[in-house]
Amino acid sequence: MTENIDLTLLDWSRAQFALTAIYHWLFVPLTLGLSFLVAIMETIYYKTGNEEWRRITRFWMTLFGINFAIGVATGIILEFEFGTNWSNYSWFVGDIFGAPLAVEGIVAFFLESTFIAVMFFGWNKVSKKFHLVSTWLVAIGSNLSALWILVANGWMQNPVGMEFNPETARNEMISFWAVLFNQVAVDKFLHTISSGYLVGSVFVIGISAWFLLKKREIYFAKRSMLVAAVFGLLASLMNAYTGDSSARTISKVQPVKFAAMEALSEGKPEAGLVAFGVLKDSENKVGETALKDFLFKIEFPSFLSILTAGDKDAFVPGMTDLVNGNQTHNVISFEEKKSRGETAMKTLIAYKSASKDGNIQQRDSLKNIFASQSFQENYFKYFGYASVEKAEDIIPDISGTFYSFHLMVILGFGFIFLFVIAIFYLFKGTLTQNRWFLWLCLIAMPFPYIASELGWIVAELGRQPWIIQDLMPVSTAVSNIGAGSVMATFFIFATLFTALLIAEVSIMVKQVKIGPKH
Amino acid sequence: MKFPHQKITRFIYLYIDGFRNLSSWGKKLWIIILIKLFIMFVILKIFFFPDILNKKYNTDAERAEHVRNQLINSPNNND
Numbered sequence: 227m228t229e230n231i232d233l234t235l236l237d238w239s240r241a242q243f244a245l246t247a248i249y250h251w252l253f254v255p256l257t258l259g260l261s262f263l264v265a266i267m268e269t270i271y272y273k274t275g276n277e278e279w280r281r282i283t284r285f286w287m288t289l290f291g292i293n294f295a296i297g298v299a300t301g302i303i304l305e306f307e308f309g310t311n312w313s314n315y316s317w318f319v320g321d322i323f324g325a326p327l328a329v330e331g332i333v334a335f336f337l338e339s340t341f342i343a344v345m346f347f348g349w350n351k352v353s354k355k356f357h358l359v360s361t362w363l364v365a366i367g368s369n370l371s372a373l374w375i376l377v378a379n380g381w382m383q384n385p386v387g388m389e390f391n392p393e394t395a396r397n398e399m400i401s402f403w404a405v406l407f408n409q410v411a412v413d414k415f416l417h418t419i420s421s422g423y424l425v426g427s428v429f430v431i432g433i434s435a436w437f438l439l440k441k442r443e444i445y446f447a448k449r450s451m452l453v454a455a456v457f458g459l460l461a462s463l464m465n466a467y468t469g470d471s472s473a474r475t476i477s478k479v480q481p482v483k484f485a486a487m488e489a490l491s492e493g494k495p496e497a498g499l500v501a502f503g504v505l506k507d508s509e510n511k512v513g514e515t516a517l518k519d520f521l522f523k524i525e526f527p528s529f530l531s532i533l534t535a536g537d538k539d540a541f542v543p544g545m546t547d548l549v550n551g552n553q554t555h556n557v558i559s560f561e562e563k564k565s566r567g568e569t570a571m572k573t574l575i576a577y578k579s580a581s582k583d584g585n586i587q588q589r590d591s592l593k594n595i596f597a598s599q600s601f602q603e604n605y606f607k608y609f610g611y612a613s614v615e616k617a618e619d620i621i622p623d624i625s626g627t628f629y630s631f632h633l634m635v636i637l638g639f640g641f642i643f644l645f646v647i648a649i650f651y652l653f654k655g656t657l658t659q660n661r662w663f664l665w666l667c668l669i670a671m672p673f674p675y676i677a678s679e680l681g682w683i684v685a686e687l688g689r690q691p692w693i694i695q696d697l698m699p700v701s702t703a704v705s706n707i708g709a710g711s712v713m714a715t716f717f718i719f720a721t722l723f724t725a726l727l728i729a730e731v732s733i734m735v736k737q738v739k740i741g742p743k744h
Numbered sequence: 745m746k747f748p749h750q751k752i753t754r755f756i757y758l759y760i761d762g763f764r765n766l767s768s769w770g771k772k773l774w775i776i777i778l779i780k781l782f783i784m785f786v787i788l789k790i791f792f793f794p795d796i797l798n799k800k801y802n803t804d805a806e807r808a809e810h811v812r813n814q815l816i817n818s819p820n821n822n823d
């Protein structure tokens with residue numbers, strides 16, 4: 227029986243997942259960044275024995291603790307949603323998600339819950355060295371927790387290291403290492419954690435600037451700002467490097483997303499990199515969907531070709547090439563992918579019939595076809611295309627993806643300048659005289675959060691309609707449940723998370739106003 | 745092999761002392777955490793977020809059959 231999925235249900239399920247993921251991601255990056263900053267500050271205290279550094283460490287540790295406590299377990303809601311709203315997807319991904327998340331659970335439990343107690347309760351009760359080690363282990367544990375969930379997300383963007391079993395209707399892991407070292411996962415992990423370091427650094431710089439503007443705790447604020455600016459600058463450079471590597475990987479494994487990020491309608495050699503531009507609807511259409519042209523743009527000639535392939539003459543496929551195909555440049559058309567996906571789908575239907583008819587020989591033979599590498603690489607790889615009706619359905623929201631990507635990049639470069647100026651003024655000894663810069667640091671505090679969220683919007687919006695790239699569209703993944711209940715829980719989550727955010731901000735503001743304790 | 749009783753006892757007391765000497769904001773934080781966990785694991789999980797496949801089907805074979813049918817009969821696939 228065909229269970230027709232109501233579009234309202236699909237949209238609300240997506241909206242709910244987006245809401246919970248975006249809110250969850252307001253808590254996580256600060257944990258990732260601030261944990262390392264606190265560990266660095268405590269290391270300086272351990273090395274110098276200067277009590278001022280102990281005060282500095284304890285103040286930032288308090289803010290870290292507030293954020294950690296409010297944010298902890300908010301990600302569990304996403305797992306609830308997998309089982310309820312995305313049950314077909316949850317089953318289909320099989321143990322690919324299970325294994326990394328199980329490792330994450332163990333690492334998070336042992337490292338974070340054990341050593342975070344030592345970190346907060348252990349001052350004066352354990353040795354300085356053991357306390358320092360505990361602080362570092364909390365930082366490493368937090369970042370390792372992020373690793374496993376990002377490995378799982380990386381697999382959704384570029385499914386590797388698995389084999390589809392038609393009997394269980396699940397993807398089964400055949401290589402843990404292929405899943406772990408998936409290039410998308412590696413890039414995603416490094417890029418995401420470095421964005422967390424930026425959030426932590428700008429957070430420390432912003433609050434330190436507030437103290438300096440208030441002419442309070444000058445020594446504390448300048449020292450905190452120095453650590454955060456140096457760490458932030460290194461993180462920015464890492465973020466830019468991994469962003470470049472990430473984009474290069476996307477151009478290979480998710481070329482449609484890449485074309486949307488650059489709003490590239492027609493492929494070309496010597497493709498320019500758009501620094502910024504304003505889009506308009508193009509007369510060039512795929513079905514009913516208009517592609518995009520530029521009303522205005524600032525472009526670096528040939529840079530896109532150089533960045534993707536290291537060669538200015540390299541051809542970068544545009545949206546029309548990816549839909550219609552381009553034989554000269556070995557770009558497969560949508561129709562060809564759909565045809566291959568349908569072959570895989572027909573094989574699954576034949577498998578189902580053979581099982582139902584008790585034709586064991588044919589069933590086993592079809593199962594062997596699924597297990598063959600050439601079938602997986604040439605047909606099952608495009609399995610999801612069998613469920614996509616029209617070519618235009620594989621085109622994501624180009625404007626949303628383009629603007630999110632470019633705004634994220636612009637903000638990323640802006641943070642580099644912020645850190646460089648902070649270091650310059652700190653070394654010159656003129657930081658407090660430049661009040662405009664202190665105000666800028668304070669105003670800058672929300673922007674790393676915005677940049678980090680925009681990164682996720684690029685990653686998730688740009689890969690639509692897929693929940694698992696080329697294998698499963700979101701419309702197949704969603705559970706056929708009442709749209710009303712999804713709407714109700716959407717508003718419950720919106721209320722719950724908003725309340726948590728208000729609680730976090732109010733407790734933090736109170737602690738900041740109290741300042742570091744003597 | 746000797747069991748490190750003393751170390752475990754010290755570790756437990758670290759927690760007990762820590763919780764006993766919580767600051768006022770620390771206590772407030774723990775109340776928020778407990779309310780949050782109650783809402784998430786008791787109210788939301790039980791009443792709003794059942795595991796659909798576990799609820800509807802008793803065996804893995806039935807769950808696999810359901811998902812296979814969903815893959816084959818997805819909205820845009822008219823095979």
